[in-house]
Amino acid sequence: MADGTFIIENGVVVIDGVDLSDHIQSCEVTMTQEDVDATVMVAAGTPLGTIRRAGKRDDMFSMTALSDFAAGSLHATLFPLFRDKDVFTVEVRAFDEAAAVNNPVFEGSCILTSYAPISGGVGELATMDLEFPVSGVIAERTTGT
Amino acid sequence: MKTYRVVGGRKVDEHEPGTTFRAAIEPRREARLIRAGHLEVVPNAKPKKRKPAEPGAHKRTTEEGS
Numbered sequence: 001m002a003d004g005t006f007i008i009e010n011g012v013v014v015i016d017g018v019d020l021s022d023h024i025q026s027c028e029v030t031m032t033q034e035d036v037d038a039t040v041m042v043a044a045g046t047p048l049g050t051i052r053r054a055g056k057r058d059d060m061f062s063m064t065a066l067s068d069f070a071a072g073s074l075h076a077t078l079f080p081l082f083r084d085k086d087v088f089t090v091e092v093r094a095f096d097e098a099a100a101v102n103n104p105v106f107e108g109s110c111i112l113t114s115y116a117p118i119s120g121g122v123g124e125l126a127t128m129d130l131e132f133p134v135s136g137v138i139a140e141r142t143t144g145t
Numbered sequence: 146m147k148t149y150r151v152v153g154g155r156k157v158d159e160h161e162p163g164t165t166f167r168a169a170i171e172p173r174r175e176a177r178l179i180r181a182g183h184l185e186v187v188p189n190a191k192p193k194k195r196k197p198a199e200p201g202a203h204k205r206t207t208e209e210g211s
Contacts, residue, residue: 014156016174016177016178017157017158017174017178018153018155018156018157018178018181018183019155019156019157020155071153071182072152072153072154072155072181072182072183076180076181076182077181077183080177080180080181081177084177086173086174086177088174145159
């Protein structure tokens, strides 16, 4: 049986079209949908159980990035997106290769609702935790670059 | 449609640093990418005037190709 498990090494994170992979320590692509209670009355003697429907999607990209104020780097790319309340694309893939069934690209239109450019203690690497809530849903693409 | 050069050290829209590409980038995003130091607009070069084809040029080409 083919084993498709993998260790994350050369993942790709593209924010607003800019490849910021070399500053991303960890990344998570999360897709959730509301658990809507659709329970109705049951006949006497019938056990009452919760009937569920999948409701509204609420997707998110989360990542930990290395802080960097150099020109053309992380802060220069991200802060304008936050300050100007822009909507922008985020793309994440597991391998630095073309999109394929075994290398899907997860992409969505996002906003940046909070921004903490400096975080860390003395002697620690300055990092920032980023959350990109998706406007709409995350799409999976298996073709193209 | 404009021509852009990737001027930062990062790939932009899959284009490597130092390369140029033509694209229709939405103005707000274009301004953002330029201000952030990722792109610059390459002024459109004036199209070169073509020399009128010499009489018999087509014939010579045909002979070379045959």
